[in-house]
Amino acid sequence: MTTISPERIDAILSRQEDLQGQMATGDLAPDKFVELSKEYAELEPVAETAKELRRLREELAALAEMLADPEMKEMAEAEAEELKAAIPEAERALAVKLLPRDSADERPAVLEVRAGTGGDEAALFAGDLLRMYQRYAEEQGWGFELMSASASDAGGYKEAVVNVKGKGVFAKLKFESGVHRVQRVPATESGGRIHTSAATVAVLPEPEEVDVSIDENDLRIDVYRSSGPGGQSVNTTDSAVRITHIPTGLVVTQQDEKSQHKNREKAMKVLRARLYEHQRAIVDAERSGARKSMVGSGDRSERIRTYNFPQGRVTDHRINLTLHQLPQILEGPGLEELVTALIAEDEAERLAHIEE
Numbered sequence: 001m002t003t004i005s006p007e008r009i010d011a012i013l014s015r016q017e018d019l020q021g022q023m024a025t026g027d028l029a030p031d032k033f034v035e036l037s038k039e040y041a042e043l044e045p046v047a048e049t050a051k052e053l054r055r056l057r058e059e060l061a062a063l064a065e066m067l068a069d070p071e072m073k074e075m076a077e078a079e080a081e082e083l084k085a086a087i088p089e090a091e092r093a094l095a096v097k098l099l100p101r102d103s104a105d106e107r108p109a110v111l112e113v114r115a116g117t118g119g120d121e122a123a124l125f126a127g128d129l130l131r132m133y134q135r136y137a138e139e140q141g142w143g144f145e146l147m148s149a150s151a152s153d154a155g156g157y158k159e160a161v162v163n164v165k166g167k168g169v170f171a172k173l174k175f176e177s178g179v180h181r182v183q184r185v186p187a188t189e190s191g192g193r194i195h196t197s198a199a200t201v202a203v204l205p206e207p208e209e210v211d212v213s214i215d216e217n218d219l220r221i222d223v224y225r226s227s228g229p230g231g232q233s234v235n236t237t238d239s240a241v242r243i244t245h246i247p248t249g250l251v252v253t254q255q256d257e258k259s260q261h262k263n264r265e266k267a268m269k270v271l272r273a274r275l276y277e278h279q280r281a282i283v284d285a286e287r288s289g290a291r292k293s294m295v296g297s298g299d300r301s302e303r304i305r306t307y308n309f310p311q312g313r314v315t316d317h318r319i320n321l322t323l324h325q326l327p328q329i330l331e332g333p334g335l336e337e338l339v340t341a342l343i344a345e346d347e348a349e350r351l352a353h354i355e356e
Helices: 006-024 030-067 073-097 119-140 169-176 260-288 326-330 335-355
Strands: 109-115 143-151 157-165 178-184 195-205 219-224 240-245 250-254 303-308 313-316 321-323
Touching (some): 109 169, 109 260, 119 143, 169 335, 195 260, 250 260, 326 335
Antiparallel strands (some): 109 157, 219 240
16 A cells, blocks of 8 residues: 655645635635535545544654653553554545546436347346346435336337436446346246346446537438337327437437427437547547456446346356345345445555556
8 A cells, every 4th residue: 555645645635725715715706616616525525534544643653652651651552553553544545535536427327228148038137127226226316217218028128228317326337337147047938947148238427518519410310200019109200219420320219208309309318428438438548558447347248247046146257246135136225235346346456556
């Protein structure tokens, strides 16, 4: 662990005081006050951790005199051991808070779930995953809006796109991107054989208007009549919308709303999120070169997790973590343990990279 210098702590606390002073003047322009308030809110937890580390170090230094006193030595040694054990933990906590943050971490997210290999069983599993995320979102106090869905004839979903609203959504869900595999006996399987199928999850940070500039001339917009399962007509007007972003080849379709305008609005929201992620991926590749984070790659073709029903276990292959809590995880609340472990692994890896 890299030791954080007293000068670094002083600089953090000095900046906090400076921000307090500027905001207390009362003569700032509204946009400047908002800017400073945002910085202060982000700095406050860092400053509190820095203060705690400084306190522990000062207490350890103060024990030097007591250690020289024969009558106080035994008590001082015990206290010093406690402080020596606490300081590395406080240093690590501060180092984690000082790690460069993903600018999208605090954003809402667009969550896409698609059935992969496995036919009807894959669609049922995609539905299971969607319900898992919905229940997890409810536990977190987030909003969960189904933007588009293509239901399977046998149940579940061929594809579903959801807008998850709340603070810090992307930070907690971003490691869910990838291939999720299920091993279970389908309800239609009379021989009791275990089948393996898969669903793909993509989590995209929701961009703000200023993040992505879309030239209307780069779009091809097609309208057509929406249809339900099996091609059954569910709308007699051309309300369904397909938008193609010509430069990247990205295609978004939307037909859930009866209004063409609403379908276009939702499709543009998804397209904006995909373009934003596309731009972020290019920037990340340029910054990191060949280095690939263990849990942060977001590669949708990478198998990240297996849900094994016969054994009641869930295994995340990126961090070699197996939990025998499959029902609790699919019910939503149990997912938090996986999310927390993935975030901790990512922090540990980034800390190790800084210290190399």
